[in-house]
Amino acid sequence: MSKPKVGMISFAHSHAFSYLHALLALPEVEVIGITDENEERVKAITTEHGLSYYNDYNDLLAIAELDAVVICSENVHHAEHTIASANAKKHVICEKPLGISVTEMEEMIATCEHNEVQLMTAFPCRYIPAVVKAQEAVQRGDIGEVLAIKGTNRGTMPGRWFVDPALSGGGALLDHTVHVMDLMNWITGAKVNEVYAYAATLFHEDLPTDDTGMIHVKFDNGVFGVLDTSWSxxxxxxxxxxxxxxxxxxxGAISVDSFAQKIDFFSEDSGKGHYIYWGDSMDFYMIKSFVTALIEGNAAPISGEDGLKSARVALLGYESVKKGQPVFM
Structure with a gap:
């Protein structure tokens, strides 16, 4: 594939804007259209960059020269959009979590395989410089055999559709398990076989979903993992x-603070301090790796199976919460 032509399906997730900027910064790829049911959400960027707009994603998929799509819709729509794209013979990179049930994620993967198109899960954290160096150090054996990993993905409550289970499929436990869980899977090279989780709504009154999560896992090679997934x-x-x-x-041990490359900025306008990250863009390198795989005809560097593995842990976490005990793969 000489110069892939890429489209974007939905800007419901704010990561879409960063992914678009990454695509536009790559001379080896061409963005040929954007589809979003909310035209106002994308009007400024389609106008600024002269991009074609489609209200119906099927109209975008009908473009013969389109090679691939970036999907950033609400979680509940990932399966629909991915399956339709695969059936239209388009390669896919899909925002995390890959899906909201194991059944639909398996169907997404199978449909892409049947149509011989790539399915990549959007896990940009694999491209954070500190994470890359940590993974390399583990592979070299710098700290011996890994015994345990303690992780955090603590964020602010995102609001909007993220807190509507009908659109998100879950709360903080789902939203913030998958990124670092994928890193744990990647670093250990092992499979989770036991999950024990806690979830509750503690920080935001009347929120219709959980905003607090703590998930514990045991890998099949004996490694333990624990992850704080809260919107705290x-x-x-x-x-x-x-x-x-x-x-x-x-x-030995390795400590990773992924966003430590920052400037402390204090603003009178906002009335608070800000962290301004100055390190390499993980989104840019993730998108570049997807485009490179398409051009070279290689498998996507982060597969649909990778997305399924991390999302399955989060879904088992909710099962563990209901049962009040560990659950097993």
Missing amino acids: RTKSFPTWGDVTMEIVGTL
């Missing part, structure tokens, strides 16, 4: 949240 950061916090890990091995 207040509006006054300088940034949306964090991604951290403490990787403990037999010969």
